[in-house]
Amino acid sequence: MNHLKTLLPILVLGAFVVMCHDAAAASAKITVHADQPGLAVPTTLHGLFFEDINYGADGGLYAELVQNRSFEDREPLYAWQEAAPGEAQGRLTVESESPLNTNNLHFLRLEVVRPGEGGYGAVNAGFDGIVLRAGDDYLFSVYARRRAGDSVALRVVLEDDRGRVLASTNFTGLGPDWKKFEANLASSASVTNARLVVLATQTGVVDVDMVSLFPKKTFRGRRNGLRADLAQALADLKPGFFRFPGGCIVEGLDFANMYRWKDTIGDVAERKQNWNVWQNSRSPEYNQTYGLGFFEYFQFCEDIGAEPVPVINCGMCCQARKGPPVPLDQIGPYVQDALDLVEFANGPTNSVWGARRAALGHPAPFNLKFLAVGNEQWQQVYFDRYDVFYRALKAKYPELNIISSSGPFPSDSLWRFAWNKFRTGTPAEVVDEHYYVAPRWLFENVNRYDSYDRHGPKIFVGEFAAHDGGPRRNNLRAALAEAAYMTGLWKNADEVLMASYAPLFGKVGHDQWHPNLIWFDNSRVELTPSYFAQAQFAQNRPEVVLPVDIEAPNTPEHHAGMIGVGAWNTRVEYKDIRVTGPDRQVRYASDFSRGLDGWKTAGGDWTVVDGALRQNAIGENIRAVVGDPAWTNYTLTLKARKLGGSEGFLVLFQTPDIDHPVWWNLGGWKNTEHSLQGGGLVENQVRGSIETNRWYDIRIELQDGSVKAYLDGKLIHEADRKPVSTFYAAAGRDQRVGELVLQLVNPFAEAMSVTVNLAGAGHLSPTARIITLTNPDPDAENSLAQPGVVAPRQGVFNGIAPQFTCALEPYSLTTLRIPQN
Ligand code: AHR
Numbered sequence: 001m002n003h004l005k006t007l008l009p010i011l012v013l014g015a016f017v018v019m020c021h022d023a024a025a026a027s028a029k030i031t032v033h034a035d036q037p038g039l040a041v042p043t044t045l046h047g048l049f050f051e052d053i054n055y056g057a058d059g060g061l062y063a064e065l066v067q068n069r070s071f072e073d074r075e076p077l078y079a080w081q082e083a084a085p086g087e088a089q090g091r092l093t094v095e096s097e098s099p100l101n102t103n104n105l106h107f108l109r110l111e112v113v114r115p116g117e118g119g120y121g122a123v124n125a126g127f128d129g130i131v132l133r134a135g136d137d138y139l140f141s142v143y144a145r146r147r148a149g150d151s152v153a154l155r156v157v158l159e160d161d162r163g164r165v166l167a168s169t170n171f172t173g174l175g176p177d178w179k180k181f182e183a184n185l186a187s188s189a190s191v192t193n194a195r196l197v198v199l200a201t202q203t204g205v206v207d208v209d210m211v212s213l214f215p216k217k218t219f220r221g222r223r224n225g226l227r228a229d230l231a232q233a234l235a236d237l238k239p240g241f242f243r244f245p246g247g248c249i250v251e252g253l254d255f256a257n258m259y260r261w262k263d264t265i266g267d268v269a270e271r272k273q274n275w276n277v278w279q280n281s282r283s284p285e286y287n288q289t290y291g292l293g294f295f296e297y298f299q300f301c302e303d304i305g306a307e308p309v310p311v312i313n314c315g316m317c318c319q320a321r322k323g324p325p326v327p328l329d330q331i332g333p334y335v336q337d338a339l340d341l342v343e344f345a346n347g348p349t350n351s352v353w354g355a356r357r358a359a360l361g362h363p364a365p366f367n368l369k370f371l372a373v374g375n376e377q378w379q380q381v382y383f384d385r386y387d388v389f390y391r392a393l394k395a396k397y398p399e400l401n402i403i404s405s406s407g408p409f410p411s412d413s414l415w416r417f418a419w420n421k422f423r424t425g426t427p428a429e430v431v432d433e434h435y436y437v438a439p440r441w442l443f444e445n446v447n448r449y450d451s452y453d454r455h456g457p458k459i460f461v462g463e464f465a466a467h468d469g470g471p472r473r474n475n476l477r478a479a480l481a482e483a484a485y486m487t488g489l490w491k492n493a494d495e496v497l498m499a500s501y502a503p504l505f506g507k508v509g510h511d512q513w514h515p516n517l518i519w520f521d522n523s524r525v526e527l528t529p530s531y532f533a534q535a536q537f538a539q540n541r542p543e544v545v546l547p548v549d550i551e552a553p554n555t556p557e558h559h560a561g562m563i564g565v566g567a568w569n570t571r572v573e574y575k576d577i578r579v580t581g582p583d584r585q586v587r588y589a590s591d592f593s594r595g596l597d598g599w600k601t602a603g604g605d606w607t608v609v610d611g612a613l614r615q616n617a618i619g620e621n622i623r624a625v626v627g628d629p630a631w632t633n634y635t636l637t638l639k640a641r642k643l644g645g646s647e648g649f650l651v652l653f654q655t656p657d658i659d660h661p662v663w664w665n666l667g668g669w670k671n672t673e674h675s676l677q678g679g680g681l682v683e684n685q686v687r688g689s690i691e692t693n694r695w696y697d698i699r700i701e702l703q704d705g706s707v708k709a710y711l712d713g714k715l716i717h718e719a720d721r722k723p724v725s726t727f728y729a730a731a732g733r734d735q736r737v738g739e740l741v742l743q744l745v746n747p748f749a750e751a752m753s754v755t756v757n758l759a760g761a762g763h764l765s766p767t768a769r770i771i772t773l774t775n776p777d778p779d780a781e782n783s784l785a786q787p788g789v790v791a792p793r794q795g796v797f798n799g800i801a802p803q804f805t806c807a808l809e810p811y812s813l814t815t816l817r818i819p820q821n
Helices: 003-007 226-233 294-304 332-346 352-359 379-396 413-423 439-444 476-491 529-538
Strands: 026-033 080-081 091-095 107-114 120-124 128-133 137-146 154-159 165-171 179-186 192-198 204-215 242-243 307-312 370-373 401-405 430-437 458-466 496-501 503-507 518-520 525-527 545-546 547-551 562-567 570-580 588-589 600-602 607-609 611-613 620-628 634-643 649-655 661-667 674-676 696-705 706-711 716-719 728-734 739-746 754-759 767-774 792-797 803-808 812-819
Touching: 026 728, 026 739, 080 192, 091 120, 091 294, 107 120, 107 192, 120 476, 128 307, 137 154, 137 165, 154 179, 154 204, 165 179, 192 204, 204 476, 226 294, 226 518, 226 525, 242 294, 242 496, 242 649, 294 307, 307 332, 332 352, 332 370, 332 379, 370 379, 379 401, 379 413, 401 413, 413 430, 430 439, 439 458, 439 476, 439 728, 458 739, 476 496, 476 529, 476 728, 476 812, 496 620, 529 767, 529 812, 562 570, 562 611, 562 634, 570 649, 620 649, 634 649, 649 696, 674 706, 739 754, 739 803, 803 812
Parallel strands: 026 754, 242 307, 307 370, 370 401, 401 430, 430 458, 458 496, 503 518
Antiparallel strands: 026 547, 080 120, 091 107, 107 204, 120 192, 128 192, 137 179, 137 204, 154 165, 154 192, 518 525, 545 728, 562 620, 562 649, 570 588, 570 611, 570 634, 600 620, 607 611, 634 696, 649 661, 661 674, 696 706, 706 716, 728 739, 739 812, 754 803, 767 792, 767 812
16 A cells, blocks of 8 residues: 555545635736647656755665664664673673674674573664564564584564563574574564564574664565655655765765765675764764665666666765865776766676676666766865766766756855856756755745756756745745745756755654655654645646746735844844934834843843843854834844854844844854845855954845845945745646646735636646645644645646636645646
């Protein structure tokens, strides 16, 4: 059964009938030029980006249930504990003499002094408990050996957290050399908190390594396979491509931490484990077993019909983490890795790497067409290396499409540097652009690709997501901004080749990043509103997009908002805060003699000291706001002083509410850069820092869409905010089934009456299929406990005609599929 579908509270087709009416408060009109040929839509337009972040691989998509199975974690006994039931006594140590192989250097030694009745050994609770389902089979395997002269047997038990045995097996025949033992364990009960216990049952010494437990029911039943429900959630999106393995993880922090694909293939016991660059204080033992490696990746792509889009390390560590590049005269092995990867994917079985692929069970080529050189790299240091890779790859594989990075932001100086390269002769078939931005940015930039040069490289939006406000929630508001933006991707289907939301997975309680497309724990899956928006576009991707004329009003006061101040790990104070209108009329002048003077705060420790508003706590994302959300066209002036901490000032303007700050960040990034951030603003970081114990003069001038930000009288940032439409649409023709497809996005609070003119569409069925993603609350989110708060509703829409009107609910994405006959 398709597990995903059980999660969706979809109404039975036909039970939900949408009527045409025009009782809505706002209105829009679209004309779909259905008589025109339209633009061919690449089959790759909507796809997936996978990275092992937020426990996306081990503990996530990779179905292995044992954590630290090979004792190669930096804390070698991590996730293991002693199991000494009853009278049993012994010692657990991690040893390394005569290891399993040169990539797997450590193993667990069980030294049994007294076996008692049950034996002595070790217990592993997986990744926060092992999920077992009654009657399901689990494949246990282990490498083991005994000390010469000892006679020792192994007992393996699956038990729940109260010690109830759910399955067990015994192994005899251990010898002095490493030998693999396997058994099938059928669980007698369904539990989410099981443990795996490995016991030596006689006095003596036993070594064990690669202690592994897999459900038999992996995706497509593959050995060393993927967790079925998570993989199915990906397959259900009908992705046109699958980008892998990252992300920053490709780059790594240092040379040893770089992702090298050859470490990830072959017998899992021989894969060289690495630590995960996303390790942090909350997840200090986050590691990569590489169990989900490049062979499993290519196979999964084939299973779900997605083009593989691998990202290769280009001889550079993560620039965002200040990692070093490999000296240019030493990048040969990295270039060779890239060439060998293409051969591994596509080479004949008599080539070195084609033969490796065949030996792994896949003689047929994987038909690789794309390769990304580096992840999020920038500046000349990148292009020096990119050029070498490009030349070598194209010399051997002229048909390969090479993807170049353009840096981490959508239009900053790093992005301009890259595009200047492409305009002046640096070749690339595809350019990868990344943007994690406020919803507003997506609305303002829906037409981004209208003006891209059709003779230049194609676009891969390799990572994008709406980050709504400080808390960056996976809410409907973010999903609708992404949906609006995707109408722009459809419109530019001749330029945009691929797009993928990022990141893909987040394990609840183990995330380093949010929002993510899919949340999960060990047994449950939560599909986010963004997932459903992606699904609505990907599952309804037409063969051609049709030109659409849209007449809709812009949102009023799109550059309105309150003012405020804040801090990020810094103690600061602010005074003489004034807001003046264009007529020099004072709208606000701070007077802290009355205490906080009507300011609203979020986080921090705010007091008034000597007439200044002081923030004394060290913490992130601390804010205080005042004023009227309807304020437009004003100048904000204030004085600011840093008292201590690691960054500088946050000065808020055009802020609709305290949870959606728009700010000038002075001394951000550990006091190295300034940038405008939030709202629809494009981040453009410039070098700069803030000194302690010095008063600065700050002025921000807002006039219509223009923003000018001055520090001590010097203009540092200038930006233009574009108007935001109240309504977005795209249309296409699904020729396989003879249907017109309409995507209609009403992202705001008012219902919308849309008049649709299907110019030249020919004969239309009066009845269409309708899918609606909506909720009255734009902050609505799903959760593991309540996965259906925001979920698509399906129904029928009566009243299709060459011109018809339909009412769109507030905060909604609507897909109409209209049969043409
Ligand atoms: O998706 C999370 C991270 O964002 C990726 O690793 C990186 O490419 C980007 O900075």
